[in-house]
Amino acid sequence: MTVVLRVENLNKAFGGIVVADNVNIEISKGEILGLIGPNGAGKTSLFNLISGVLKPDSGHIHLNGRRIDGLPLYRRARIGIARTWQNMLLFTTMTVMENLLIAPRSYPGESIFKLTLARESVRQAEVEARKRAMQILDRVGLAGTADAMVTDLPFGHQKLIGLSRALMNDGDLLLLDEPMAGVEGAAYETMQRVVRQEAEAGRAVCVVEHNVSFIKDLCTRAVFMSNGRILQAGTVDELLASKVLTDLYFGV
Amino acid sequence: MTDPLVLLQILWTGAATSAIFVLLTVAFSLTQKVTGLWNFAQAGFMGIAFYAMFYVLNDLQMPLIAALAAGAVCAALAAVLTEVIGLDVLRARKSGSLMFFIFTLILAQFIIYMLTLVFGTEPQTLYKSIMSPVRIVGGIAVSNWDLTAVATAATMLTLLFFFLKTTKEGQFLVAVSDNAKLAELYGISAKRAYRVTAVIAALFICAAMYLTGTRGGVTPNSPFELVLAATIATLLGGMGRVFIGAMAAVILALIQSFSVLVISSRWQNLLLYGFLFVTITLFPRGINLPRLKPKAAASPSVTVGKPADVTQGS
Amino acid sequence: MEYILTIMVLIAIFVILASSYNLVIGYGGLATVAHPIFYALGAYTSALLGIHFGLPAVVCVLAGAIVAIVASVLLALSALRVAGDYLLIASLGFQLGLLQVIKNFEFTGGPGGISAIPNTITGPWRTPVYLLICGSIAALTVWLIARIVHGPYGRAITAMRDEELAFSALGRNAMTIKVVVFAIGCGIAGIAGGLYAFYFQYVSPEQFEVLHSAAMLTMVVLGGMGTTMGPVVGAVMLIAIPQAITFLNLPPAVMAPMQGIIFTTLVMLFLFLRPAGLVGGLSKDRMAGRTATEKSSAGAAE
Numbered sequence: 001m002t003v004v005l006r007v008e009n010l011n012k013a014f015g016g017i018v019v020a021d022n023v024n025i026e027i028s029k030g031e032i033l034g035l036i037g038p039n040g041a042g043k044t045s046l047f048n049l050i051s052g053v054l055k056p057d058s059g060h061i062h063l064n065g066r067r068i069d070g071l072p073l074y075r076r077a078r079i080g081i082a083r084t085w086q087n088m089l090l091f092t093t094m095t096v097m098e099n100l101l102i103a104p105r106s107y108p109g110e111s112i113f114k115l116t117l118a119r120e121s122v123r124q125a126e127v128e129a130r131k132r133a134m135q136i137l138d139r140v141g142l143a144g145t146a147d148a149m150v151t152d153l154p155f156g157h158q159k160l161i162g163l164s165r166a167l168m169n170d171g172d173l174l175l176l177d178e179p180m181a182g183v184e185g186a187a188y189e190t191m192q193r194v195v196r197q198e199a200e201a202g203r204a205v206c207v208v209e210h211n212v213s214f215i216k217d218l219c220t221r222a223v224f225m226s227n228g229r230i231l232q233a234g235t236v237d238e239l240l241a242s243k244v245l246t247d248l249y250f251g252v
Numbered sequence: 253m254t255d256p257l258v259l260l261q262i263l264w265t266g267a268a269t270s271a272i273f274v275l276l277t278v279a280f281s282l283t284q285k286v287t288g289l290w291n292f293a294q295a296g297f298m299g300i301a302f303y304a305m306f307y308v309l310n311d312l313q314m315p316l317i318a319a320l321a322a323g324a325v326c327a328a329l330a331a332v333l334t335e336v337i338g339l340d341v342l343r344a345r346k347s348g349s350l351m352f353f354i355f356t357l358i359l360a361q362f363i364i365y366m367l368t369l370v371f372g373t374e375p376q377t378l379y380k381s382i383m384s385p386v387r388i389v390g391g392i393a394v395s396n397w398d399l400t401a402v403a404t405a406a407t408m409l410t411l412l413f414f415f416l417k418t419t420k421e422g423q424f425l426v427a428v429s430d431n432a433k434l435a436e437l438y439g440i441s442a443k444r445a446y447r448v449t450a451v452i453a454a455l456f457i458c459a460a461m462y463l464t465g466t467r468g469g470v471t472p473n474s475p476f477e478l479v480l481a482a483t484i485a486t487l488l489g490g491m492g493r494v495f496i497g498a499m500a501a502v503i504l505a506l507i508q509s510f511s512v513l514v515i516s517s518r519w520q521n522l523l524l525y526g527f528l529f530v531t532i533t534l535f536p537r538g539i540n541l542p543r544l545k546p547k548a549a550a551s552p553s554v555t556v557g558k559p560a561d562v563t564q565g566s
Numbered sequence: 567m568e569y570i571l572t573i574m575v576l577i578a579i580f581v582i583l584a585s586s587y588n589l590v591i592g593y594g595g596l597a598t599v600a601h602p603i604f605y606a607l608g609a610y611t612s613a614l615l616g617i618h619f620g621l622p623a624v625v626c627v628l629a630g631a632i633v634a635i636v637a638s639v640l641l642a643l644s645a646l647r648v649a650g651d652y653l654l655i656a657s658l659g660f661q662l663g664l665l666q667v668i669k670n671f672e673f674t675g676g677p678g679g680i681s682a683i684p685n686t687i688t689g690p691w692r693t694p695v696y697l698l699i700c701g702s703i704a705a706l707t708v709w710l711i712a713r714i715v716h717g718p719y720g721r722a723i724t725a726m727r728d729e730e731l732a733f734s735a736l737g738r739n740a741m742t743i744k745v746v747v748f749a750i751g752c753g754i755a756g757i758a759g760g761l762y763a764f765y766f767q768y769v770s771p772e773q774f775e776v777l778h779s780a781a782m783l784t785m786v787v788l789g790g791m792g793t794t795m796g797p798v799v800g801a802v803m804l805i806a807i808p809q810a811i812t813f814l815n816l817p818p819a820v821m822a823p824m825q826g827i828i829f830t831t832l833v834m835l836f837l838f839l840r841p842a843g844l845v846g847g848l849s850k851d852r853m854a855g856r857t858a859t860e861k862s863s864a865g866a867a868e
Binding site: 290338341345347348349350351353354355357358359361362364365366368369372373476480483484487522525526528 | 591597599654655658659662663665666667669670776777779780783784787819820822823824826827830831833834837838841
Binding site for chain 1: 717718719721722724725728729731732733734735736737738739740742743746750
């Protein structure tokens with residue numbers, strides 16, 4: 001199996017608080033890795049380190065064999081890291097379609113030069129992005145809401161828009177930060193189906209999630225984090241069988 | 253080689269003159285620390301304090317103590333009213349920094365226009381004569397004004413220091429300046445702290461305007477230059493460090509005084525702005541990050557900037 | 567009549583200034599107060615080139631715009647590296663510092679300013695022609711900015727202001743967009759400066775003081791931040807209303823402060839009674855000038 005993401009000996013601390021303590025992770029093509037652990041374990045921080053929001057104190061991050069830990073946030077997205085956010089961070093004054101249109105890896109419309117000198121390529125990119133956005137919205141069952149303001153959608157649908165926006169980036173790595181938090185019913189089913197399809201299509205997926213049954217259904221492998229350290233890696237069942245871990249997780 | 257006595261004289265006069273800037277910088281910087289706000293309206297309070305004293309001394313012919321009381325009360329009233337009627341409303345609306353900037357600046361301007369309408373644009377001094385008796389100490393001319401200035405600044409700074417360190421009210425101010433939201437949780441009212449700060453700032457402003465008005469002429473426009481000087485000292489001293497800001501004010505005043513030896517006097521002002529300019533364009537990280545947003549308004553981001561928070565929730 | 571036309575030229579110039587300022591603070595979400603200094607750079611550059619080199623007015627005005635752009639890029643690159651509202655205070659310092667330089671150099675005329683800027687259009691039609699030129703450029707500015715903020719680029723600006731962190735994590739380069747938006751806005755202010763210099767044939771430092779920052783800011787906020795027509799309405803109102811009382815024939819000692827009082831009272835009334843502006847269409851937090859940085863850093867804290 002091709003390794004997409006490799007994290008080596010990653011360390012990060014803020015003052016006395018260690019959020020990543022010698023973290024090592026590998027995710028392969030088509031795999032869904034679960035990341036579980038109590039609040040404050042460093043799961044979101046690990047996403048922030050991988051996607052480039054935070055700079056590590058030491059250690060390396062490789063994407064498809066290329067070292068990326070020196071690259072800024074936006075460059076990492078361009079070479080193929082798509083992510084969602086725990087609190088979605090949707091563009092609240094924009095429509096669903098606009099939220100998606102801004103999200104492809106390449107967006108010539110952000111360059112004034114291309115806008116004035118290569119207008120045809122900008123137009124072409126817009127047409128393609130619109131097509132892709134409609135396909136994705138179709139997949140999550142929200143094609144009808146394309147022109148609605150994102151803030152007018154119910155919470156579960158907003159979560160799906162958050163996922164759809166990330167899917168506009170067709171890169172190899174997909175990081176999902178608590179995709180199921182607050183999501184119920186049909187949206188839950190859709191989320192599960194789409195994430196599975198993405199992995200089947202060859203993406204490496206990493207999910208931070210408190211919903212254990214979601215992790216169990218989707219992930220073959222999971223890691224348990226606490227205080228910035230990976231305590232154990234294995235199948236979800238193995239992790240849940242460990243009394244030490246479940247005590248840590250479900251709160252003592 | 254310059255005569256050492258001349259150097260000493262410049263040092264003394266410069267230090268004495270800096271008292272005005274020290275007082276105004278403390279007023280400005282303390283307000284910035286506690287409320288998180290760059291309160292340019294203080295220029296207006298300076299004008300109010302000065303003209304209140306001027307009116308009581310010259311039109312009512314009352315003694316100095318009455319004038320000082322009038323100046324302090326009027327400035328404090330204006331400062332507290334600004335808090336209650338203006339800033340609290342903007343805070344409640346969670347207005348952005350630009351709104352606060354407009355409001356405080358426009359309010360200052362409004363007060364200054366009002367004062368211009370009433371008192372005209374002629375420079376005024378508090379007393380008819382601003383001659384101050386001079387004695388020679390070890391070859392250096394020391395005027396009564398110099399002594400008053402240094403004593404006032406030293407006394408007020410000491411009082412403020414002990415107020416912040418030892419009194420309950422003072423520690424509330426520090427708590428609110430550290431984290432308004434958290435302080436509220438512990439039952440400390442941020443609004444109350446803001447008002448106390450407004451009164452303290454008004455006292456410092458009144459003292460500074462007394463010194464200014466007994467040394468030279470004041471026009472309705474002069475407070476603007478003064479508040480800009482206080483802004484610069486606050487910036488260079490670093491946000492939230494009131495006493496270091498006061499030191500920055502002294503150092504800036506001294507540098508300006510000594511620069512007379514090296515460059516022509518008309519460049520003196522430029523020197524002050526030069527420091528600011530260089531700091532801002534070349535060393536933006538060299539000084540502490542400012543918090544322009546008043547803290548109460550910054551509800552989601554009260555803790556932003558402390559990197560540890562980035563780790564929350566994982 | 568000449569007087570009214572002159573006021574209209576001034577209004578046109580301020581429409582250019584307010585609209586370009588709106589691009590920066592309203593659409594771009596960049597909290598700067600230094601717009602007058604870029605106006606000043608344009609005015610001084612074109613005035614000096616006109617006087618000393620006798621270059622054609624168009625060349626001078628364009629050179630003024632280029633100087634304003636270069637200065638704005640310098641400021642943006644240094645101030646934007648620091649997160650948060652640092653730009654506000656940095657821009658204030660930038661403005662004060664440059665003004666002080668202008669006031670102290672011989673070649674800029676010191677505090678007295680520069681007069682005798684060559685007249686490019688003579689004859690009885692001078693003012694109407696200038697009005698035509700300034701009016702056209704004002705209209706062009708409004709149109710250009712409307713074009714920029716709609717379409718793909720406008721979408722990027724909006725998204726950046728909404729959630730900068732998410733925006734960057736999608737692969738968009740927020741820094742470049744900020745610098746470009748800032749440079750365009752300031753370059754247009756430089757053009758306004760050139761127009762002012764050639765029409766009034768006189769520039770002095772006091773026209774670009776911090777008080778004028780507040781005035782321009784007010785035009786944008788009163789009219790409606792982040793709207794196309796808001797700054798236009800704001801500029802017209804705030805220039806025209808204080809001028810109206812000049813017809814009352816008050817003595818000058820009363821007139822100047824009265825105009826100031828009317829102006830500042832208007833500002834405060836609107837600030838509290840109509841915070842979204844006359845042409846308000848934006849959500850509450852956006853019109854309040856919340857910068858994208860604050861929101862996204864709050865997001866990062868989750």
